[in-house]
Amino acid sequence: MGLLNDRRDYQRQPENEFTLQGCQVIPSFLDKEECDRLIQMADCYLRSHSYSITGNCYLVNRKDLKIQAADMQVRQIVNAQEVDDKLSQLFHSQVIEELFEQSMGEKLRLRSITIKIDDPDTQTKRGFHTDGVTPPTYKAFIYLNDVDDYGDGPYTVIPGSHRHTLRRITNYLYSQALAVFSRPTTYEQKEDIKLFYSDQQAVPIFAKAGTLILSNQQLVHKGWHNHDRKRRYALVCYLVSKKHDPGYDFNLYRYTAITQAGLNEEAIKV
Numbered sequence: 340m341g342l343l344n345d346r347r348d349y350q351r352q353p354e355n356e357f358t359l360q361g362c363q364v365i366p367s368f369l370d371k372e373e374c375d376r377l378i379q380m381a382d383c384y385l386r387s388h389s390y391s392i393t394g395n396c397y398l399v400n401r402k403d404l405k406i407q408a409a410d411m412q413v414r415q416i417v418n419a420q421e422v423d424d425k426l427s428q429l430f431h432s433q434v435i436e437e438l439f440e441q442s443m444g445e446k447l448r449l450r451s452i453t454i455k456i457d458d459p460d461t462q463t464k465r466g467f468h469t470d471g472v473t474p475p476t477y478k479a480f481i482y483l484n485d486v487d488d489y490g491d492g493p494y495t496v497i498p499g500s501h502r503h504t505l506r507r508i509t510n511y512l513y514s515q516a517l518a519v520f521s522r523p524t525t526y527e528q529k530e531d532i533k534l535f536y537s538d539q540q541a542v543p544i545f546a547k548a549g550t551l552i553l554s555n556q557q558l559v560h561k562g563w564h565n566h567d568r569k570r571r572y573a574l575v576c577y578l579v580s581k582k583h584d585p586g587y588d589f590n591l592y593r594y595t596a597i598t599q600a601g602l603n604e605e606a607i608k609v
């Protein structure tokens with residue numbers, strides 16, 4: 340089973356903050372001016388419907404994804420490195436991959452830089468989950484505005500939980516059983532973590548604009564559910580370990596958005 344292989348891989352890694360906790364916070368990765376510029380850029384592309392921006396860059400409005408009942412206030416500009424020179428430089432610079440590699444001793448590939456826009460939501464936020472079951476994937480979150488309060492919707496993690504193999508397997512079996520007895524409500528149900536973890540153990544990551552968070556997505560995590568204060572802008576960079584690299588273009592939700600919502604191939608200029 341993949342989760343047991345992942346456990347063996349974790350045991351071989353050097354021991355440091357990132358490999359033991361599953362995440363690491365690096366302040367002041369971007370300066371405030373650059374964060375503000377990216378927010379302005381994102382605002383230019385925001386629409387209330389999913390659409391193709393240009394090439395492989397597109398906006399997904401989660402509301403359009405009929406297969407998903409969670410995160411209805413989330414919009415995401417996917418492959419934003421294709422429409423911005425500075426993001427393109429960051430994408431090709433290897434800087435983010437190297438930060439992970441220094442801790443893990445393993446080569447990763449950056450697949451996409453996205454800009455995620457989370458409007459306040461106290462109703463439909465997805466609960467604790469992992470991104471996929473196995474193999475692990477990785478994300479780098481960069482807050483573009485200050486996240487000072489629960490109401491700002493902090494990224495929230497259970498430190499060290501990527502190494503809780505038994506608890507992960509039990510959750511997986513539980514979700515499988517639930518899916519047998521009830522029609523799955525979302526296609527991601529198997530990644531939902533319903534057992535063993537609560538908000539008491541969770542660590543919300545409060546940090547200033549420009550902070551980078553390196554994260555192993557086998558960590559049990561969520562965006563804080565009581566996001567009731569202000570819109571949150573973040574860069575979310577998607578990475579995969581080279582040994583598990585599927586190799587194809589990054590097209591998160593693209594085809595779902597096309598078929599389910601009728602992705603509008605309108606091209607716009609900023």
Ligand SMILES: O=C(O)CCC(=O)C(=O)O
Pocket residue numbers: 470478492493494495556560561562563575
């Ligand atoms: O945006 C967040 O704080 C977390 C969202 C999430 O679950 C993810 O990006 O994997």
Ligand SMILES: [Fe+2]
Pocket residue numbers: 468469470560561
């Ligand atoms: Fe997630």
